[in-house]
Amino acid sequence: MREHRSAVFSTGHQFLEGLRWHHGKLWASDFFSKTVKTFNADGSYTDVAEVEGSPSGLGFLDDGSVLVVSQMDRTVVRIEPDGTQSVHADFSQYAGGIGNDMIVTGKGDAYVGNFGFALGEExxxxxRLVHVSADGSVNPVGGEVLFPNGMAITPDRVLLTAQTWRHCITAFDIQEDGSLANERIWAQLDDSVHPDGIALDADGGVWFGNALTLESDSGFYRVVEGGEITDRVAIDGAWSVTCAFGGDDLRTLYMACNVTTLEEFHDGKSTSVVATANVGYKGSPAM
Structure with missing residues (x-):
């Protein structure tokens, strides 16, 4: 397994999620400050929107609008270029827990996950994942999944999602109507590993954060189909939550590292930094 070093890029955050690279900038959601942020090249940042229901997964539409999962409301909020907000989709009837990560396709379709249960209480x-059509209509898709988290779409239209509590990356084939078929385990991980956010590289590897640990096994790992771990960026003393490739050449891996415990998380207590690493791979362009 190849090891890579990280460097701190940006500090002063609470609990970052949903990292995305879009139009030359890194974007992120901060759960506890309830803000959506963009980052400059020097690590400084701007709060571009406040989402009262706590933002999570992020995606973008061709008209310049931003889609944001509002966790507590279990909705997808649409933020227009002028900052106006509206409810794009309500998936609460299909969500057993608060809203979580999301990926948006180039056609404006979105796939959204939820916790499935009250974390720490049940x-x-x-x-199930939900498919949100470009017009905002919502349908559950795929089979039963356990704490679906980060998602990525391969060039051949395979949706990959991390199942945090099943310790695996699962694959689905995306159908023409947006439904998901042919569920299979893409990579089974060790039971001690809890994959969170993921990013796809151009060579077909998936980078995932091993969350829920502050120990030496925390870090961002690269896994290939079948389950072989090939690379790691070690992150000591923080949950390794989510990552995204960015930079002009998509060769910088940005990583959200949150210092918290499950007990502190429930109390809204966390500090967060963004780290970077040059891992020798190029990110796969967003689909």
Missing amino acids: DPKTT
Whole structure:
């Protein structure tokens, strides 16, 4: 396994999620400050929107609008270029827990996950992803998944999602109507690993954050189909939550690292930094 070093890029955050690279800038959601942020090349940042229901997954539409998962409301909020906000989709009837990550396709379709249960209060329960059409209509898709988290779409239209509590990356084939078929395990991980946010590189590897640990096994790992771990960026003393490739050449891996515990997370206590690493791979362009 190849090891890579990281460097701190940006500090002063609370709990970052949903990293995305879009139009030359890094974007992120901050759960606890309830803000959507963009970052400059020097690590400084701007709060571009406030989402009262706590923002999570992010995506972008061709007209310049931003889609944001509002966790507590279990909705997808649409932020227009002028800052106006509206509810794009309401998926609450299909969500057993608060909203979570999301990926948006070039056609404006979105796939959204949710916790499936009240984290820390209930035993883990399965849920389903939801497909949000460009017009905002919502349908559950795919099979039962356990704490679906980060998502990526391959060039051949395969949706990959991390199942945090099943310790695996799962694959689905995207159908023409947006539904998901042919569910299979793409990579089974060790039971001690809890994959969170993911990013796809141009060579077909998936980078994932191993969350829920502050120990030496925290870090961002690269796994290939079948489950072989090839690379790691070690992150000590923080949850390794989510990552995205960015930079002009898509060769910088940006990583959200959150210092918290499950107990502190429930109390809204966390500090967060963005780190970077040059891992020798180029990111796969957004689909």
